[in-house]
Amino acid sequence: MLGYALRRSAAIIPALFLIVTVSFFVIRLAPGGPFDTEQGLPPQIKANLEAAYGLDRPLIAQYGRYLEGLLHGQLGPSLRMRDVSVSELIARGFPVSATLGAAAVVVALLTGIPLGIAAALRQHSLLDHLATACAVLGLALPSFVVGPWLALLFGVDLHWFAVAGWQLDAAHLVLPVATLALPVAAYIARLMRGSLLEILRADFVRTARAKGLPETQVILRHALRPALAPVVSYLGPAVAAIVTGSLVVESVFALPGTGRYLVEGAIDRDYPLVMGMVIVYGALTLAANLAADLVYGWLDPRVRHA
Amino acid sequence: MLDAAVAERGAWGRSWGRLRRSRSAALAAAVLAAIAVLAALGPMWSAFPYDKLDWQHIAVPPLVSAHWLGTDRLGRDLYVRTLYGVRLSLVIGLTATAVSVLIGVAWGATAGFLGGRVDGVMMRIVDVLNSLPYLFLVIALTTLFGRGNPYVLFAAIGAVGWITMARIVRGQALSLRHRLFIEAAVASGASTPRIVLKHVVPNVLGPVVVYAALTVPQMILFESFLSFLGLGVQEPLASLGSLIRDGAEQMSSAPWLLVVPASVLVTLLLACNFLGDGLRDALDPRHE
Numbered sequence: 001m002l003g004y005a006l007r008r009s010a011a012i013i014p015a016l017f018l019i020v021t022v023s024f025f026v027i028r029l030a031p032g033g034p035f036d037t038e039q040g041l042p043p044q045i046k047a048n049l050e051a052a053y054g055l056d057r058p059l060i061a062q063y064g065r066y067l068e069g070l071l072h073g074q075l076g077p078s079l080r081m082r083d084v085s086v087s088e089l090i091a092r093g094f095p096v097s098a099t100l101g102a103a104a105v106v107v108a109l110l111t112g113i114p115l116g117i118a119a120a121l122r123q124h125s126l127l128d129h130l131a132t133a134c135a136v137l138g139l140a141l142p143s144f145v146v147g148p149w150l151a152l153l154f155g156v157d158l159h160w161f162a163v164a165g166w167q168l169d170a171a172h173l174v175l176p177v178a179t180l181a182l183p184v185a186a187y188i189a190r191l192m193r194g195s196l197l198e199i200l201r202a203d204f205v206r207t208a209r210a211k212g213l214p215e216t217q218v219i220l221r222h223a224l225r226p227a228l229a230p231v232v233s234y235l236g237p238a239v240a241a242i243v244t245g246s247l248v249v250e251s252v253f254a255l256p257g258t259g260r261y262l263v264e265g266a267i268d269r270d271y272p273l274v275m276g277m278v279i280v281y282g283a284l285t286l287a288a289n290l291a292a293d294l295v296y297g298w299l300d301p302r303v304r305h306a
Numbered sequence: 307m308l309d310a311a312v313a314e315r316g317a318w319g320r321s322w323g324r325l326r327r328s329r330s331a332a333l334a335a336a337v338l339a340a341i342a343v344l345a346a347l348g349p350m351w352s353a354f355p356y357d358k359l360d361w362q363h364i365a366v367p368p369l370v371s372a373h374w375l376g377t378d379r380l381g382r383d384l385y386v387r388t389l390y391g392v393r394l395s396l397v398i399g400l401t402a403t404a405v406s407v408l409i410g411v412a413w414g415a416t417a418g419f420l421g422g423r424v425d426g427v428m429m430r431i432v433d434v435l436n437s438l439p440y441l442f443l444v445i446a447l448t449t450l451f452g453r454g455n456p457y458v459l460f461a462a463i464g465a466v467g468w469i470t471m472a473r474i475v476r477g478q479a480l481s482l483r484h485r486l487f488i489e490a491a492v493a494s495g496a497s498t499p500r501i502v503l504k505h506v507v508p509n510v511l512g513p514v515v516v517y518a519a520l521t522v523p524q525m526i527l528f529e530s531f532l533s534f535l536g537l538g539v540q541e542p543l544a545s546l547g548s549l550i551r552d553g554a555e556q557m558s559s560a561p562w563l564l565v566v567p568a569s570v571l572v573t574l575l576l577a578c579n580f581l582g583d584g585l586r587d588a589l590d591p592r593h594e
Contacts, residue, residue, distance in 0.1 A: 139579075152564065263535055
C-alpha cells in the first residue's frame, strides 16, 4: 500500500512537468504580447520592457529559465500588474478560493450522502422520487444559471443574503457555497443511492441479516463502507468540477479568489500569471485524483494495490 | 454477410421501437425539434435584427411593446438575440460533437483493433491527456487564439470531448478483435484501414451514438460557460452564455434579461439529456 502510494505520488511529477511544458509553449504560440496596449508603447520602451523581463531571448532559453525558477519555487513576476509576483497574487486569492471550495465539498458530502442513503433505503417511495428529481435538476442546471438565480431570489428580492462581496460570515458565504455544492451534491446523492442499492443485495449483507443483526447495524457496520467507494472515487473529478465552478461563482458574486487571474492573465498575455494558475490548478487536480484513489483502496480491500 | 446485415437492421429496428415507446425521450425529442425550428425560422417572424439598437425602447420588459420578449439596455430585441444564441448553441453542440466522435472513433478503433504495443502507446497518450487540467488549457487557448473566433471555439471544445469516446470505442474494438467475421476479413486479405472502417467501426456504433448524444449537451454547456466568462463569442453576436452574463449584471433592474436566456438554456440542456438517456435505454437494454 505504501509502495503504491509512493509510486503514484512520484507519477505526479512527470505529469506536472508535461503540463508546464505544453502550457508554456502553447501560450507563446498566440499572437500578441503582454506589452501590446491599446495606445501602443513607443517601440524603444517596449523593447526595453521585453529585455527587462527576458522576453527578447530565444524561447527555449526562456523555457529553461522558467524551469530553473520553478525548481527554486519561483513563479516569476506578473507582467501586467506592477511590482507584484505571481506567488503574491496567488497567495492573496487562494485562501478565498480554497475556503469556498472546501466548504462546498463538505456541504456536498453532508447533503448528498444522507440524501442518497435515505433514497436507497426507501426505494420507490415519494422521498426517493423527490431525491432523484433533485439530482437530475442539480446536474442539468449550470452554475452560471443557478448562481444569478439564487442571487436574484434570495439576495435581491428576499434580502436574506448578500448578493456580492467577500466576508467570512453566513450572509456572504451561503449563496456562493450553495451554488458550488449543488451539482456535486446531486451527483453524490445519485452515486450513493445506486451503490447502496447494489450492496444491499450482496451476499455478505444477507449473511449479516441472517445472523440477526438489527438493520441499523447491518447498514452502518457492513453496507455503508463498501457503498461509499464510488463516492470517494468521484471526489477527484469533484474537485475539478468545483474548481471550474469557482471561476463562475467568483465572477457572479464578485469574490476576490484566484479564478479571475486565469481569465485576465490569458486576455492580458500575462504569461507567468497564466502559467502559475495552470500549475496550481493542475497540481490540485492531480493531487485530488491521487487522494481519491488511495482512500478507495483503503475502503475496498479487494482493489488494494500491492 | 447478408445475414449479418439483416440481423443488424433487426437490432437497430428494435432499438428504434424502444426509443419511440419511451415517453420522456419522445417529449424531449419534440421539445428539441420545436426549439430547432424556432431557432431556424423564429428570427424571420420578428421585425428586428439581432444587432439593431432601438433607442426608443431601452430595457423594455416583455409583452409591452413590439419587442415580444423585451429589449436589453441598448434596445436590442431579446427574442431575436435569444434565438440567435440557440442557433449558435445547436451548431456548436453538433459540430464539436462531430469533431470529438471523428477523432475518438478513429483513435479508439485503431488502438483496440491493432492491440499490443500500438494500443499501449496510444492509450498511454490518452491517459496523459486525461490527467491534464483541460479547462485551463482550453480557456488559455480560446483567449489567446481568437476570442470570438467561432472556429477556434469549435476546435478547442471538440478536442476535449474525444478522449472518453476513444476509451469507449477502444474497449469495444478490443472485444471485437477475435470475433470470427474479423478473422474472416483478415484471412481474405482485407487491408487494416478497410477492416477498421468496414467492420470494426459499424459494430461499435451503438455506444458511440449514445455517448455522442450525451456529448451534445456537454458541448453546449461548455460553450455557454466560456461565453459566460467572456471568452466565447463577442458582441454584437449573442450566445446563451453571453446573454446570461449580461442578464446577471442587470438582474435587479431588468430580471427578464436573465430569466429568458437562462430558461431557454436549461430547457435545451434537459431535453438533450433526456433524449440521450432515452437513447441509452433503447440501445442498451441491459442498462436500466
